[in-house]
Amino acid sequence: MTALRHLVIIGDSYAAWMAAAFLGHSLKALDGRQLTQVSVVATDAPQSRRALSAPPSFRAFNARIGLNEAQLFTAAKALPFYGSQYDGFGDGTGSGAFWRAFGDYGVRLNTAPFHHFLTWQAQQTGMVDIDDYAPAVKLAASGRFTPPVSAMESPLSGVGHGLNLDTAAYRRLLKTASPMVRVIEGTLSGFSRDELGRVSAIQLEGGQTVEADFFIDADGWLTEQRNVPFVAAVGLSHDRAIEVGALHADERAANHITAVDGGFMLRRPVGGEDRIRLVYDSRQIDTDQARNLLGDMGAEAEIETFVQGRRTAFWQDNVLSIGEASGVLDGIGLHELMFVQHELTQFLALFPDQESRPELAREYNRVLTQSFDRTADFARLHYAESGWSESVRQKVSYFRSRGYIQMLDDETASEADFLSLLWGRGIRPERYDRTIDALDKALTLKRLEQMRNIINHEINRLPSFAVLRQQIEQAASGRA
Amino acid sequence: MRENRIQSIIIIGGGTAGWMTAAALSKILGKDYADIRLVESEQIATVGVGEATIPQLNVFNRLLGLDENDFVRQTNGSFKLGIEFVDWARKGDRYFHPFGPYGVDMRGVSFHAYWQKLQTLGVVDSISDYNLMSVAARENRFMRADRSAKNSPIANISYAFHFDASLYAKFLRRFSEAHGVTRVEGKVVDVEQNPENGFVTAIKLENGERLEAELFIDCSGFRGVLIEQVLKTGYNDWSKYLPNNRAWATQCEYHRDENGKTVGFTPFTRATAREAGWQWRIPLQHRIGTGYVFSNNFVDEEKARDTLLQNLDGKYIQEPHLIKFVGGHRKKFWNKNVVAIGLAAGFMEPLESTSIFLIQSGIAKLLQLFPDKDFEPADRDRFNTLSTNEYEYIRDFLVLHFNATERDDTPYWDYCRNIPLPDRLKEKYEVFQSRGRIFREDLELFNDTSWFAVMTGQRMQSRSYDPVVEMLTDEELKARLHDIKDVIYRSSQVMPSQAEFIKRHCASPEFVHG
Numbered sequence: 001m002t003a004l005r006h007l008v009i010i011g012d013s014y015a016a017w018m019a020a021a022f023l024g025h026s027l028k029a030l031d032g033r034q035l036t037q038v039s040v041v042a043t044d045a046p047q048s049r050r051a052l053s054a055p056p057s058f059r060a061f062n063a064r065i066g067l068n069e070a071q072l073f074t075a076a077k078a079l080p081f082y083g084s085q086y087d088g089f090g091d092g093t094g095s096g097a098f099w100r101a102f103g104d105y106g107v108r109l110n111t112a113p114f115h116h117f118l119t120w121q122a123q124q125t126g127m128v129d130i131d132d133y134a135p136a137v138k139l140a141a142s143g144r145f146t147p148p149v150s151a152m153e154s155p156l157s158g159v160g161h162g163l164n165l166d167t168a169a170y171r172r173l174l175k176t177a178s179p180m181v182r183v184i185e186g187t188l189s190g191f192s193r194d195e196l197g198r199v200s201a202i203q204l205e206g207g208q209t210v211e212a213d214f215f216i217d218a219d220g221w222l223t224e225q226r227n228v229p230f231v232a233a234v235g236l237s238h239d240r241a242i243e244v245g246a247l248h249a250d251e252r253a254a255n256h257i258t259a260v261d262g263g264f265m266l267r268r269p270v271g272g273e274d275r276i277r278l279v280y281d282s283r284q285i286d287t288d289q290a291r292n293l294l295g296d297m298g299a300e301a302e303i304e305t306f307v308q309g310r311r312t313a314f315w316q317d318n319v320l321s322i323g324e325a326s327g328v329l330d331g332i333g334l335h336e337l338m339f340v341q342h343e344l345t346q347f348l349a350l351f352p353d354q355e356s357r358p359e360l361a362r363e364y365n366r367v368l369t370q371s372f373d374r375t376a377d378f379a380r381l382h383y384a385e386s387g388w389s390e391s392v393r394q395k396v397s398y399f400r401s402r403g404y405i406q407m408l409d410d411e412t413a414s415e416a417d418f419l420s421l422l423w424g425r426g427i428r429p430e431r432y433d434r435t436i437d438a439l440d441k442a443l444t445l446k447r448l449e450q451m452r453n454i455i456n457h458e459i460n461r462l463p464s465f466a467v468l469r470q471q472i473e474q475a476a477s478g479r480a
Numbered sequence: 481m482r483e484n485r486i487q488s489i490i491i492i493g494g495g496t497a498g499w500m501t502a503a504a505l506s507k508i509l510g511k512d513y514a515d516i517r518l519v520e521s522e523q524i525a526t527v528g529v530g531e532a533t534i535p536q537l538n539v540f541n542r543l544l545g546l547d548e549n550d551f552v553r554q555t556n557g558s559f560k561l562g563i564e565f566v567d568w569a570r571k572g573d574r575y576f577h578p579f580g581p582y583g584v585d586m587r588g589v590s591f592h593a594y595w596q597k598l599q600t601l602g603v604v605d606s607i608s609d610y611n612l613m614s615v616a617a618r619e620n621r622f623m624r625a626d627r628s629a630k631n632s633p634i635a636n637i638s639y640a641f642h643f644d645a646s647l648y649a650k651f652l653r654r655f656s657e658a659h660g661v662t663r664v665e666g667k668v669v670d671v672e673q674n675p676e677n678g679f680v681t682a683i684k685l686e687n688g689e690r691l692e693a694e695l696f697i698d699c700s701g702f703r704g705v706l707i708e709q710v711l712k713t714g715y716n717d718w719s720k721y722l723p724n725n726r727a728w729a730t731q732c733e734y735h736r737d738e739n740g741k742t743v744g745f746t747p748f749t750r751a752t753a754r755e756a757g758w759q760w761r762i763p764l765q766h767r768i769g770t771g772y773v774f775s776n777n778f779v780d781e782e783k784a785r786d787t788l789l790q791n792l793d794g795k796y797i798q799e800p801h802l803i804k805f806v807g808g809h810r811k812k813f814w815n816k817n818v819v820a821i822g823l824a825a826g827f828m829e830p831l832e833s834t835s836i837f838l839i840q841s842g843i844a845k846l847l848q849l850f851p852d853k854d855f856e857p858a859d860r861d862r863f864n865t866l867s868t869n870e871y872e873y874i875r876d877f878l879v880l881h882f883n884a885t886e887r888d889d890t891p892y893w894d895y896c897r898n899i900p901l902p903d904r905l906k907e908k909y910e911v912f913q914s915r916g917r918i919f920r921e922d923l924e925l926f927n928d929t930s931w932f933a934v935m936t937g938q939r940m941q942s943r944s945y946d947p948v949v950e951m952l953t954d955e956e957l958k959a960r961l962h963d964i965k966d967v968i969y970r971s972s973q974v975m976p977s978q979a980e981f982i983k984r985h986c987a988s989p990e991f992v993h994g
Contacts, residue, residue, distance in 0.1 A: 029951035359910040
C-alpha cells in the first residue's frame, strides 16, 4: 500500500474544521506514516450563526483534538446541559410535555429491562412517574449540577452532561486547534478527474489549482457537482429555520423544545445567551408568520432553507462527503455534532491509501447511511404517525405490544432516548416482561420506592446550576 | 386482558429442548398462569449431542435461579473456556476460539488492530497470549471470576459448560415438576385441528388419552411431530452451505498415564478436522463425549465409523450411533399455535456449540412475544423473522470455518474451499481482508472477538489495519503489548487446575480425575 500524500478538506463549516482538527491531530501522531499533508480549502460560502448540541460522548472527540471543557466554555460559548424539556408533543392524548435526558431509567432488578417495571407498576398501583427513576431528568428539572460521578454505587454514576455551543465560536476555536494543516482561501470554480474518473484536483477562481489524492467535502459543492444522487427523507417536511438570540430565560441546564403548528421552537442556553431556533414547514407557516412567532427578534433574522435527506453514497471514489454535505435533518434529535464525530472516526478506521478500494467505501456507506436513516427515524418519531417509516411503525408496534425497544446497530439515539420519547408521547406498552411476575410483589414495590428515594436524596444534596453558569460566563467574558 | 390469557400449554418431547422450555415457562409464568403439560415417551431416544454450551447459558441458569455447583454436580458437568480447533486451515494447525475479549482496547481502537500491527514488526506471537481464557486453557486451569480483583483479568472470566444432556434433562424435569409442570408418558398418534383455521386443538396418545391445549410447543426433534408432520411447514435446506449430513456419536473413557491418572481433562471443547468432516471432543467429569460429523457424499458411513473409533482417548463406553440430519431450518418457527424449539425448529452442526443456545434463544423470544388467545400475527411474524436472522448469522459463522481453509488433501476440503458464499459473508471477508475490521450486523450472536479469533485462526490475512494504532510508536506498542501479555500470564498462574476446582466445589460421585 502507498500512503496518501495530500488530503484536502473543502469548506469552512463546523464540519470542515472538525475534520481539519481531527485529521491534523491524527497526522501529527501518525508522523507522516499514513498521510503527508492535510489542507483546508476555506471557501467563502456563508456560514449560519447557530447553536448546536452534543451528547456526553462529544468529550472524547474534543479530548482527541486536545481541547478540554474549560476551553470550550471560554472560547466556544459552551454550556453544559442534561436534557430537553418537550412541550406540545402529544398525539391528541395528553399534553405531550415530557423530558428526555442523558442517562438511563432505573436499575435492573432482574433480567427484564428496567422500564418493564414502569408498566408493571402502572398496572399494579395505577400510577407511575417515569421521571422519578431518571437522575438526569431530575438534575435538569431541578436546576442542579454535578461533575461526572464515577462511584459505581451512586445512582448518578451513569449520568453525564452534554454541551450546547455556538458554532461560529467553535469554528474559530477549531482553527487554532488544527496543527500542521495548511489553509488555502478561495472560491471554488471547477475540478478535474484522472483517467479512472477520480477527482485529481480542484480549481479556484483566479486560476489556482489544488491537487490531492483524497478530498473531504464539508461544503457540498463538490458532492453536488459530481451529481451524487440526493434522496429526500420521506415524512420529514420541515424546510426552513430562523435562529435568534435572547437573554437567558431559565437557570437550569436544560433545553426546551416546544411544538408549534407546522414546526417546533428549540431554545438552548449557550454562554451569555439563549439561542432560539424556529424550525418549520414553509407550506404551513409563511415567512411573516415565522418572524412573528419570534417577536421583535425575528424581524431581521436570516431565513435558512434546507431539504431533509441524504446522499445515496457518502464516500464515492476518492471523495468523502461529511456534515451537511452528506445529509441534513431538522435537528430535533440534537444529533449534528455527534454525527460528524461518527463520520470522522469511521473514516479514520477505514482510512484509504492511494489505491482505490471499493470495499472500504462500501463498508463506510453501509454503516453511515444506516446510521443516518436511524437518526431520521428518531426524528420521525417526534411527529404525526402519517410520516412514520415502516421501521418506526415496527418499533412502535413492538413497544406498544410488548414493551421492548428494539435497538439496532449504529443508532445515534439511545434506548433511554426512545423510551422518553415513546412514553412521553403517550405510547404505552400493553404488557410487561413476564419475568417480573416471578418476583415478590410487595418486595418489588418496596425496592422501587427505595430507588426513587435514593435518587431524590442524592439530587437534593447537589448545588444549583445557576452558580456554575455564572462562573463559566464570567470567566468567558473576562477572557473576551 | 386477563381473561384472554392462554390457560393450557402442551410441550411435545422431553429432550433438552422440551425440559428447558418447561422449566423456563413454569418458572416465569408461575403456577397459576397456565396449565403446563409435557408429553414424552420413554420409547423415543433423545439425540442429546448438544453437550457443550456457550456463556449465554449462564443467563438461562440465573433466570431459573439454579445453584451452579449443584447443576454441574448433577449433570457430571465441567467448565468450558472456549473451543480448540485442530487441523482446520492446514494440517498441524491449532487455534483457540475463546470466550471473552483479547487484550484491552486503547484510544477507541480495538485490540485486534494493535496485534495486527505487531505482526508487521516481525514479532512472532500468538493472539491467544492476550486472552486469559486461552492461556488458562493451555494448562487446563479454571476458576470463576473474582469480581473483587478490579482491573485484573481475573475479574472477567467468561465460561460455559459441558454436561451430560440426558442428566441435564432429568435435572430440569425435577425442577419443572416442582414448579407445577405435569409430565405425561405417551406417544402422539393423532392430532386434531380446528377446521376453520388449522390451529391444533388436541393430541391423542397411544393409550387413547386425548389432551387439549391452546398453545403447543413442538420439541419433538428432527421429526417435528406438529410443525412438520401436521402443519407441513416446510424446511429451508442449507446443504449447499453446510455439506455435513451425518454424525457418529459415542462416549469413551479418559486415557490414563502410567500412574493411573487421567489425561486430558481439558476446560475446553476440541474440534478436530478430519478427511470429510470434523470430530468433537467434550470432556465430562466421568467420561468423554465424542463424535464425527461428516458428509456421506465424501466418505461412506462405515469408514467414518472406523475413523471415529481410531481417534478415541480411551476405550469406548457406548456403541457409536448414527445421527442423520440436514442443515437448515423450518420455513416458519412459529406456525399457527405451534412453536418449534430445538431440533424441531432446525439443525446446525454443533461446531460452535449453538444447539442449546438456540433452544434458549427460542424460549426467550417466546417469552418476549408470549401470545394470548388472539395469537397476534404480528408477534408471530416477528418471532419468525428474528429466528431466521439468528439462524443465518450462525450459519455464516459456521461456513467461515469450512471455507476459509488452505486444505486440499481430500475432495471434501476441495468442496469446502468452493462453497458458494452468502452475500453477507462475502462482505465480511472483503472488509476483513482489506482493513482487518469486522463487519457486524444488528443482533448477531457472535461478536467481533469470535470472528477475529476464527478468521485469524483460519489464516485469513488482512492487507492493513486501523491507522490509529500508528499513534503509538513501534517501541511503545511492543512494550504495551508485552505488559498485557505478562499480566495475563501472571493472572493465569493463580488459577487452580480444573480438576482441583471441581473437586473443591462441584464433583459428582462419578468424578474420575484424582
